[in-house]
Amino acid sequence: MTKFEQTSAFTRRSVLLGGGALVVSVGSAVSLDTLLSIQAAFAQGAKPALTPDQLSSYIAVNADGTVSAFFGKMDMGHGLHVAIGQIVAEELDVPFKSVKVYMGDTANSVNQGGASGSTGIQMGGKQMRMAAAEARRVLIEMAASQLSAPPDKLVVTDGVVSASDDKSKRISYAQMIGGKYFNVQLDWNKQYGNTLYAPGKAQPKKPSEHKIVGQPIKREDVAPKVFAQENFVTDIKVPGMVHGRMIRPSVAGTVPVKVDESSIKDIPGAKVVWDKGFLGVVADKEWGAIQAAQKLKVDWSSAEAPFPEQAALYDHIRKADVRKRNVEKENGNVDDAFKTAAKVIEAEYEWPFQSHASMGPACALVEIKDGQLTCWSGTQKSHFVQEGLALTLDLPLNKVHVIHVTSPGSYGRNDADDCAMDAAVLAKAVGKPVRLQYMREQGTGWDPKGPASIHKARAAIDAQGKVVGYEFTSKGFSRVDVNTNGGKPHDTLAGQTLGVALKSGDGFGVPAESYAFDNKRLAWETIPPLLDRSSPLRSAHLRDPVGPQIHFASESFIDEVAAAVNADPIEFRLRHIREPRDVAVIKAAADAAKWETRTSPRRDQSGNKVSGRGIAYSQRNGTRVAIVAEVDIDRSTGKIFARKFTVAHDCGQIINPDGLVKCIEGNIVQGVSRTLWEEVTFDRKTVTSVDWLTYPILDITETPAEVNVVLINHPELPPTGAGEPSIRPVAAAIANAIFDATGVRIRRVPFSPDRVKSALS
Amino acid sequence: MTTQRFTISVNGKSHTVNADPDMPLLYALRDDLGLNNPHFGCGLAQCGACTVHLDGQPTRSCITAISTVGDAKITTLAALGTPEKPHPLQTAYIEEQVPQCGYCINGWLMTAAAFLRDKKKPTEAEIKDALSGLKCRCGTHISIVKAVKRAAEMMG
Numbered sequence: 001m002t003k004f005e006q007t008s009a010f011t012r013r014s015v016l017l018g019g020g021a022l023v024v025s026v027g028s029a030v031s032l033d034t035l036l037s038i039q040a041a042f043a044q045g046a047k048p049a050l051t052p053d054q055l056s057s058y059i060a061v062n063a064d065g066t067v068s069a070f071f072g073k074m075d076m077g078h079g080l081h082v083a084i085g086q087i088v089a090e091e092l093d094v095p096f097k098s099v100k101v102y103m104g105d106t107a108n109s110v111n112q113g114g115a116s117g118s119t120g121i122q123m124g125g126k127q128m129r130m131a132a133a134e135a136r137r138v139l140i141e142m143a144a145s146q147l148s149a150p151p152d153k154l155v156v157t158d159g160v161v162s163a164s165d166d167k168s169k170r171i172s173y174a175q176m177i178g179g180k181y182f183n184v185q186l187d188w189n190k191q192y193g194n195t196l197y198a199p200g201k202a203q204p205k206k207p208s209e210h211k212i213v214g215q216p217i218k219r220e221d222v223a224p225k226v227f228a229q230e231n232f233v234t235d236i237k238v239p240g241m242v243h244g245r246m247i248r249p250s251v252a253g254t255v256p257v258k259v260d261e262s263s264i265k266d267i268p269g270a271k272v273v274w275d276k277g278f279l280g281v282v283a284d285k286e287w288g289a290i291q292a293a294q295k296l297k298v299d300w301s302s303a304e305a306p307f308p309e310q311a312a313l314y315d316h317i318r319k320a321d322v323r324k325r326n327v328e329k330e331n332g333n334v335d336d337a338f339k340t341a342a343k344v345i346e347a348e349y350e351w352p353f354q355s356h357a358s359m360g361p362a363c364a365l366v367e368i369k370d371g372q373l374t375c376w377s378g379t380q381k382s383h384f385v386q387e388g389l390a391l392t393l394d395l396p397l398n399k400v401h402v403i404h405v406t407s408p409g410s411y412g413r414n415d416a417d418d419c420a421m422d423a424a425v426l427a428k429a430v431g432k433p434v435r436l437q438y439m440r441e442q443g444t445g446w447d448p449k450g451p452a453s454i455h456k457a458r459a460a461i462d463a464q465g466k467v468v469g470y471e472f473t474s475k476g477f478s479r480v481d482v483n484t485n486g487g488k489p490h491d492t493l494a495g496q497t498l499g500v501a502l503k504s505g506d507g508f509g510v511p512a513e514s515y516a517f518d519n520k521r522l523a524w525e526t527i528p529p530l531l532d533r534s535s536p537l538r539s540a541h542l543r544d545p546v547g548p549q550i551h552f553a554s555e556s557f558i559d560e561v562a563a564a565v566n567a568d569p570i571e572f573r574l575r576h577i578r579e580p581r582d583v584a585v586i587k588a589a590a591d592a593a594k595w596e597t598r599t600s601p602r603r604d605q606s607g608n609k610v611s612g613r614g615i616a617y618s619q620r621n622g623t624r625v626a627i628v629a630e631v632d633i634d635r636s637t638g639k640i641f642a643r644k645f646t647v648a649h650d651c652g653q654i655i656n657p658d659g660l661v662k663c664i665e666g667n668i669v670q671g672v673s674r675t676l677w678e679e680v681t682f683d684r685k686t687v688t689s690v691d692w693l694t695y696p697i698l699d700i701t702e703t704p705a706e707v708n709v710v711l712i713n714h715p716e717l718p719p720t721g722a723g724e725p726s727i728r729p730v731a732a733a734i735a736n737a738i739f740d741a742t743g744v745r746i747r748r749v750p751f752s753p754d755r756v757k758s759a760l761s
Numbered sequence: 762m763t764t765q766r767f768t769i770s771v772n773g774k775s776h777t778v779n780a781d782p783d784m785p786l787l788y789a790l791r792d793d794l795g796l797n798n799p800h801f802g803c804g805l806a807q808c809g810a811c812t813v814h815l816d817g818q819p820t821r822s823c824i825t826a827i828s829t830v831g832d833a834k835i836t837t838l839a840a841l842g843t844p845e846k847p848h849p850l851q852t853a854y855i856e857e858q859v860p861q862c863g864y865c866i867n868g869w870l871m872t873a874a875a876f877l878r879d880k881k882k883p884t885e886a887e888i889k890d891a892l893s894g895l896k897c898r899c900g901t902h903i904s905i906v907k908a909v910k911r912a913a914e915m916m917g
Contacts, residue, residue: 232800
């Protein structure tokens with residue numbers, strides 16, 4: 001009897017004893033210690049603890065040889081699971097189709113940070129790669145023992161290990177461990193979230209060995225979507241479920257003082273849930289809940305309207321006290337450089353509040369049964385929502401289970417986490433499972449907003465036209481007035497309406513570029529929120545948090561400086577950029593767009609229909625993007641058609657080029673939308689952009705005719721993010737193209753037709 | 762709330778629903794019949810996520826009171842085609858890998874299906890005009906246009 005068969009014997013015994021799944025421990029060799037640990041594990045009779053230092057928390061080989069990958073992040077629309085499946089299949093040497101990726105379920109994955117900061121592959125994939133490599137290593141060692149062959153003489157093909165010199169010696173992963181759990185300790189860095197990292201002893205494959213990574217594999221979840229076979233979070237139902245709706249004040253910050261439940265008594269199952277500022281209803285049917293929310297008579301407290309007039313927003317930001325100032329980068333002596341400059345160029349740019357405006361208002365279903373809470377949510381961050389639910393309802397963490405379900409795209413901290421908390425409060429109050437979906441005016445009106453900001457830039461030029469000083473300062477509402485996840489009650493509307501004291505955080509950012517100016521300072525300043533509780537203008541992360549606004553300003557300003565010194569915008573950038581990959585993306589975009597070297601603006605056009613081209617570039621956490629925009633402008637209407645984009649994109653190693661191109665196209669289109677159309681409107685009382693008429697986004701008739709993507713692959717470099725970097729330079733590329741076409745610099749987003757027309761007149 | 766009894770024909774089957782006459786068809790389909798399509802997007806006929814066909818015409822079910830449906834034959838995305846017998850648009854959507862989150866999909870597919878049925882060999886501008894007003898927040902518009910063009914070619 002071999003040692004491996006002994007482990008199988010344990011398996012049979014465990015089944016006979018009803019002990020459930022067996023844990024297979026694998027160390028450096030299948031030794032007596034291993035067997036003892038197997039016995040110890042057997043005594044547990046269960047999967048090892050779901051902790052980041054266990055291989056079983058990431059990878060399992062099923063009895064049929066398929067592989068389950070348990071991922072503490074989730075796909076929000078880009079097909080991330082395909083890339084993760086490719087990475088796992090690659091390292092394990094199993095067919096891509098045999099890997100299934102489970103995402104964002106707190107019952108089977110550890111907190112890898114959820115969808116966050118374009119780190120799905122950069123951080124999450126890195127961990128899954130190391131886990132899969134370690135799984136392969138221990139499987140090889142098991143096989144070496146079983147086949148009596150040294151590990152370095154074994155090869156793996158489609159999950160079957162065989163001796164390279166004797167193909168009759170073979171054993172499959174499924175035969176060795178199928179249906180059982182790894183019990184292999186990983187070297188966890190003791191961090192949760194995006195930075196969680198727990199490698200084993202294995203080294204991942206060299207890029208030159210990759211066969212699955214780098215391939216344009218299609219998404220298997222497209223077909224279920226087009227045949228209406230896939231459940232979204234809005235489609236989940238449980239027995240005994242009732243429907244909920246929330247009621248928000250018409251003056252932000254006010255609370256209910258009188259609620260007349262008799263006003264909805266004729267609606268079947270209608271019930272009010274009211275606690276301090278928290279006000280919701282449930283009813284047996286969904287239409288009943290909607291009717292109840294509309295008909296419920298509520299008297300609200302009186303309070304001073306909290307917001308400035310919208311027209312005064314940027315003045316408010318300018319004049320507001322700075323709550324925190326942070327100089328993130330400084331070199332040389334900036335103040336002296338400006339004192340001795342021959343010429344100083346200054347400009348100021350403005351960016352409005354913007355909404356996530358997800359296609360569906362957030363939805364969540366919460367069931368509380370025997371002290372156990374289950375929440376189906378479209379959240380980007382299941383593990384944080386688990387914490388938030390436990391704190392909000394005062395439950396132990398292990399009594400809360402959060403399941404991420406396919407949802408309307410979120411693009412950051414949208415309304416999903418708020419909805420999960422509200423649903424839980426309703427469910428606890430009524431003692432039934434509650435499915436809550438917000439209404440459109442709540443989805444667009446009450447989601448956390450991308451912060452409004454102003455950006456001041458100045459450049460000191462010497463007598464030879466050289467930039468000798470550069471200063472860029474953003475001032476705006478914090479990107480983390482509420483945090484990027486619903487992990488704490490003070491960060492959700494439920495917590496805030498129930499009276500939890502707020503903790504508005506400070507965060508913004510600085511331009512991510514590599515302009516080598518001798519004297520340079522990049523800084524940000526945050527100001528307090530307009531309302532200190534349950535505000536529809538509370539600010540949080542919106543896709544590429546503060547990236548579009550900062551780089552709209554910084555890359556517009558670089559163009560302004562180039563024009564001031566009579567330089568071609570690309571030639572000027574390349575004068576100051578040393579970083580080779582930055583240079584490469586800019587040159588790649590310029591070449592693909594057939595950029596003609598000349599200064600802006602063009603001087604060869606007349607009439608109302610004019611065209612222009614503009615460049616912008618930026619980095620983002622290791623990724624570099626350069627964009628050339630070509631736009632047509634009708635001077636008589638102010639209408640802009642962002643006709644063509646050439647995007648050069650370098651995110652290190654490319655895992656799936658097709659998925660990457662789709663991801664970039666979506667970034668560009670959403671970036672055009674945010675640049676040309678999107679602006680949260682508000683009056684003194686509350687947000688007034690509450691639907692698709694009042695918060696317009698780009699229409700298909702205005703969609704770019706062409707997005708030409710140039711992928712720069714660096715298989716030798718670790719992959720970095722792609723979910724957000726390419727939205728970052730879009731606004732500046734368009735602004736620079738408008739300047740090229742018209743000679744007019746537009747410094748406030750959005751570039752709506754009326755604003756463009758008045759700027760041109 | 763007084764309810765009435767309505768009999769509606771959905772994807773070739775007859776169903777009876779007791780509902781407030783003002784209740785939009787969307788809730789009869791989703792809540793009473795348990796269909797997972799169409800989706801609630803806005804309740805205002807501004808986005809298209811709830812689109813179904815009523816006697817072949819794309820209709821926003823979120824503002825269509827159930828009392829106004831009458832004998833009209835309702836078709837949802839689930840009956841546009843099947844994996845075994847897909848509508849050309851569904852084939853094209855898979856080939857072009859159009860959706861990202863996919864929540865908006867009913868509007869685009871059901872509107873484009875009616876358009877391509879009535880308009881052979883449309884130009885790109887005609888396709889865009891036909892689909893104007895529908896919303897996709899993920900920004901998949903470029904792939905949508907490619908897929909509709911591909912389906913139009915398949916349909917001759």
